[in-house]
Amino acid sequence: MSRAACSFGPQPRFAAGSLGAGALATLLAAACTALWGVDELRYEPRPQPSGSSSASGGGTGGEAGLAAGGAGAGGEGGLAAGGGGTGGAAPGGADAGPQCGNGFIEGDEECDDGNAEAGDGCQLCQVECGGANEIEHPSTHHCYRLTEQSGNWGAGKTACATWGGHLMTVGSAGEQSPVKPLVGGDTFLGASDSGHEGQFTWVTGEPWDYTNWAGGEPNGGTKENCLEIHSNLTWNDVECSTTNHALCERPPAGKLP
Numbered sequence: 001m002s003r004a005a006c007s008f009g010p011q012p013r014f015a016a017g018s019l020g021a022g023a024l025a026t027l028l029a030a031a032c033t034a035l036w037g038v039d040e041l042r043y044e045p046r047p048q049p050s051g052s053s054s055a056s057g058g059g060t061g062g063e064a065g066l067a068a069g070g071a072g073a074g075g076e077g078g079l080a081a082g083g084g085g086t087g088g089a090a091p092g093g094a095d096a097g098p099q100c101g102n103g104f105i106e107g108d109e110e111c112d113d114g115n116a117e118a119g120d121g122c123q124l125c126q127v128e129c130g131g132a133n134e135i136e137h138p139s140t141h142h143c144y145r146l147t148e149q150s151g152n153w154g155a156g157k158t159a160c161a162t163w164g165g166h167l168m169t170v171g172s173a174g175e176q177s178p179v180k181p182l183v184g185g186d187t188f189l190g191a192s193d194s195g196h197e198g199q200f201t202w203v204t205g206e207p208w209d210y211t212n213w214a215g216g217e218p219n220g221g222t223k224e225n226c227l228e229i230h231s232n233l234t235w236n237d238v239e240c241s242t243t244n245h246a247l248c249e250r251p252p253a254g255k256l257p
C-alpha cells in the first residue's frame with residue numbers, strides 16, 4: 001500500500017496546560033511510519049462547530065480508527081482517541097494549545113515548518129542541527145554552520161543559501177559567542193560595505209546595531225569591503241576575493257504567533 005501522506009480526521013484541540021498536539025503528532029507520525037512507511041502528517045479541515053457533528057468528528061472513516069489504534073500502542077492512546085470527542089468544548093479555538101504542523105512556533109516548539117518530515121531542519125517541531133561543523137544556539141535555536149569548502153565571500157554566500165540559510169549576521173555578543181568552536185581561523189560573516197564605503201550592512205537587512213571590530217579596524221577603505229571574524233571573535237574588513245571558510249546561519253522554520 002503506497003501513500004503520499006498520512007491523513008487523519010480533524011486535529012483535536014487541547015485545553016491550555018494539557019499535553020499538547022506536539023505529543024499527539026509524534027505518536028501519529030510514528031504510527032504512520034509503522035503502518036504505511038510515510039511520515040507526512042495531514043489533518044482534514046475541522047468541521048463547523050455543532051453539537052452532533054463535533055461528537056462524531058473523531059471517527060472519520062477507517063483512517064482515524066487506525067490512527068487511534070496506533071497511538072494507543074504509545075501509551076497515550078486515551079488522549080489521542082478522546083481528542084475528537086472533546087473538540088466542541090469551547091468553539092473559537094482560544095483554548096487550543098500548541099499545534100505542531102500549523103506553521104506557528106508556539107509553546108515548547110523550536111520550529112514549525114508545517115510537516116513532520118525528518119531531514120529538512122525541523123522534525124516534529126524540534127530543530128535538527130548538528131554534526132561536526134554545525135551548532136544550534138541554545139536559546140534562539142538558530143543553526144550555524146561552517147562551510148566545508150573555502151572560497152571568496154560570494155562563494156560563501158552561495159553555499160549558505162544552498163544549505164537553506166544565509167551568511168551569519170551578528171546582532172549581539174550573545175549571538176556569536178556560542179559559535180566560537182566553529183571559528184578556527186578568519187571566517188566570512190554576512191556583511192559588506194560594497195554598496196556604500198564605510199557603511200557596513202547585513203545581508204539580511206537587519207539593523208547594524210552591534211560591532212566587534214578588532215583594534216584599528218575597519219581600515220581597508222574601498223579595497224576591503226567584506227566582513228570576516230577572527231578566532232578570538234573580533235572583526236576585520238577584508239578583501240572580498242580572499243579565500244576563507246564562511247559562517248552560515250539558519251533561523252528556525254515557522255512564524256511567530
Ligand SMILES: [Ca+2]
Pocket residue numbers: 098099100101102103104105106109112
Ligand atoms: Ca505550532
Ligand SMILES: [Ca+2]
Pocket residue numbers: 168169170171175249
Ligand atoms: Ca543572526
Ligand SMILES: [Ca+2]
Pocket residue numbers: 193194197198220221222223224225226237
Ligand atoms: Ca570598505
Ligand SMILES: [Ca+2]
Pocket residue numbers: 217218219220224236237238
Ligand atoms: Ca581590514
